[in-house]
Amino acid sequence: MGPERNLPDLSSARSRRVRISVDDSPLYDLLLVMWSVFGADDKAESHSVGKDWFDEFRKRLSPETLEVATRASRFGELWVALLPIVETAPDRSIDAALAWLEASDPVWLREALLSEKFCDVSPDIRAAAARGEDEAVAAVLAEANTMKMEETFCKSLESFLELPADEVIPPLVQALRRVRSEAFAEYEQEWAAAQSRDAATRPSMIDSAASTKDLIESITNGIAYDIPQGVRRIVFVPSVSLRPWTLITDHDDALLICYPVAEEHLVLDPEAPPSSLLAVYKALGDDKRMRLLRKLSEGPATLAELTEHMGMAKSTVFHHMAVLRAAGLVRVLFADGQVSTYGLRLDSIPDHASLLQQYLNPIPAQTGTQAQGATS
Numbered sequence: 001m002g003p004e005r006n007l008p009d010l011s012s013a014r015s016r017r018v019r020i021s022v023d024d025s026p027l028y029d030l031l032l033v034m035w036s037v038f039g040a041d042d043k044a045e046s047h048s049v050g051k052d053w054f055d056e057f058r059k060r061l062s063p064e065t066l067e068v069a070t071r072a073s074r075f076g077e078l079w080v081a082l083l084p085i086v087e088t089a090p091d092r093s094i095d096a097a098l099a100w101l102e103a104s105d106p107v108w109l110r111e112a113l114l115s116e117k118f119c120d121v122s123p124d125i126r127a128a129a130a131r132g133e134d135e136a137v138a139a140v141l142a143e144a145n146t147m148k149m150e151e152t153f154c155k156s157l158e159s160f161l162e163l164p165a166d167e168v169i170p171p172l173v174q175a176l177r178r179v180r181s182e183a184f185a186e187y188e189q190e191w192a193a194a195q196s197r198d199a200a201t202r203p204s205m206i207d208s209a210a211s212t213k214d215l216i217e218s219i220t221n222g223i224a225y226d227i228p229q230g231v232r233r234i235v236f237v238p239s240v241s242l243r244p245w246t247l248i249t250d251h252d253d254a255l256l257i258c259y260p261v262a263e264e265h266l267v268l269d270p271e272a273p274p275s276s277l278l279a280v281y282k283a284l285g286d287d288k289r290m291r292l293l294r295k296l297s298e299g300p301a302t303l304a305e306l307t308e309h310m311g312m313a314k315s316t317v318f319h320h321m322a323v324l325r326a327a328g329l330v331r332v333l334f335a336d337g338q339v340s341t342y343g344l345r346l347d348s349i350p351d352h353a354s355l356l357q358q359y360l361n362p363i364p365a366q367t368g369t370q371a372q373g374a375t376s
Helices: 027-038 051-059 063-072 094-102 106-117 123-130 134-146 151-162 169-200 202-208 212-220 275-284 287-296 303-310 314-326 346-360 368-375
Strands: 005-009 016-022 233-239 247-251 254-260 330-335 338-344
Touching (some): 027 051, 027 063, 027 094, 106 247, 134 151, 275 314, 287 303, 287 338, 314 330
Parallel strands (some): 233 254
Antiparallel strands (some): 247 254, 330 338
């Protein structure tokens, strides 16, 4: 975990200082992979690792492990809801964190998981539901229906709350250990090294940021996000499996932001072009995306407005906007935790032009007497 720093949050009426840190533990990617393979990640097929990667990952698992993991995943949001909870573990190495989780109070854990989705439900009702009290469970399920959660979510939540408290943690930890041993371990060391390399580049960005909002937009490459009231810590987590997506979740006073590891930290080739440069020219090499950028040059627009303008399916426009956002050409503005509008990031264009110039005209490395002569 990197050094901690403080930044002002300029989005609130009262100025506050927010502690910033970067956590490069591979534990988070283990949970994110579990979410994609067994949970409720509806974008898994569009991850950079590809659908085939997830299919092969699943094939590596024994029938016994598949059964255990499926049983542990009865609440589809479980794995991603665990992200900010395990961040509170004293040691986020996988072995230590799983041991900590195994020793945790199951009622506390279930209540913490419920608070991820039902922060508006009173703490007393959440606590009673976590203990399995019928009236409180019914109240939480009613809230899920009020929030118009999908039917599959409501059913998985009901199944999760029906479990006796002492049966909550063992299958969860067993599933993580088995999946890690049979499949995740093959990637763990390589991914951890890439995460560490990426994390090492972030302190300079933290130091140069004027505010928390500026920093979030810079590290996520275009997400404009006002942090919720009560947040006192922001933890940035570089992720390999989540690329090109960003996931933002909070728990108590902490905001956890899982952002995609830059491609250059995965492929160590000194002659490879910068990943951000490739992303830009990939984004620009499409007629429809160019038309979307032109529309945004007139001003911010919602997904519905862009869909109407293009005369295309909403899912198709959403995909194009994801490519543009990953390239840093589009700013995504959030309101009430949801994407509200898209805007153009004109300020990023000169940076990409400079990257291309640097790549085409690299500065030769100086060695021996040349280097000495240059400093004499």
